Amino acid sequence: MTTPVGRGAFIVLEGCDRAGKSTQCRLLVEKLKDSNIPAELVVFPDRSTPIGQVISEYLKKEVQLPDQAIHLLFTANRWERAEEIKSKLEKGCTLIVDRYSYSGVAYSSAKEKKTSSFQWYKNPEEGLPKPDAVFYLNLEPEIIAERKGFGGERYESAQFQKDVAECFKKLNDGSWKIVDADKLIEDLTTELYSYVTEIVRLSKDKPLGVMW
Ligand code: TMP
Numbered sequence: 001m002t003t004p005v006g007r008g009a010f011i012v013l014e015g016c017d018r019a020g021k022s023t024q025c026r027l028l029v030e031k032l033k034d035s036n037i038p039a040e041l042v043v044f045p046d047r048s049t050p051i052g053q054v055i056s057e058y059l060k061k062e063v064q065l066p067d068q069a070i071h072l073l074f075t076a077n078r079w080e081r082a083e084e085i086k087s088k089l090e091k092g093c094t095l096i097v098d099r100y101s102y103s104g105v106a107y108s109s110a111k112e113k114k115t116s117s118f119q120w121y122k123n124p125e126e127g128l129p130k131p132d133a134v135f136y137l138n139l140e141p142e143i144i145a146e147r148k149g150f151g152g153e154r155y156e157s158a159q160f161q162k163d164v165a166e167c168f169k170k171l172n173d174g175s176w177k178i179v180d181a182d183k184l185i186e187d188l189t190t191e192l193y194s195y196v197t198e199i200v201r202l203s204k205d206k207p208l209g210v211m212w
């Protein structure tokens with residue numbers, strides 16, 4: 001590894017379930033490392049922590065929780081990793097992050113469109129480190145529903161994913177890079193990688209932002 005100059009970039013991939021985020025995140029980290037750019041993968045929810053284990057049980061439908069409670073657990077799961085994220089970025093490590101606060105708000109608000117506001121869901125995210133870039137992997141809900149493995153966990157229904165996609169759209173402040181995810185894995189990686197290297201270059205000297 002070469003000695004990093006400046007801080008690492010904080011790059012988030014977002015999208016509905018089965019859009020290909022996890023595969024792309026893994027491949028992007030591999031490609032960065034192959035180019036001697038220090039990089040690590042971060043995945044939310046992080047199911048390995050005590051809070052993450054409750055989230056995992058909730059997603060597998062083994063426990064029930066009020067919508068507000070699970071929302072706050074997803075957020076707490078990000079707070080659990082916040083200091084580590086900041087410290088890694090400061091040390092020059094680029095982080096490729098599989099879902100972040102945007103999933104938190106989009107999935108929660110897709111459930112309760114009428115009673116709770118975006119703002120209620122955003123509030124507990126306030127103060128978390130802010131990504132330098134958000135890539136949204138866009139895929140039609142019909143294609144998502146056909147993908148292998150869809151349907152196993154809570155939230156994995158075609159109608160719900162449509163509602164989530166709508167909420168993601170409302171959340172985009174115009175700064176997200178929307179990427180068409182309906183293509184070959186390697187083509188998508190090549191496309192994302194060229195954006196990622198640019199963000200790495202641009203983030204080196206910029207102070208890390210704060211949500212929201
Ligand atoms: P995963 O499929 O990426 O492992 O994520 C598990 C599910 O949790 C997925 O349906 C999206 C949902 N989710 C939330 O509802 N809120 C959050 O804050 C995050 C990170 C994920």
Ligand code: MG
Binds near residue numbers: 017018153
């Ligand atoms: Mg999933």
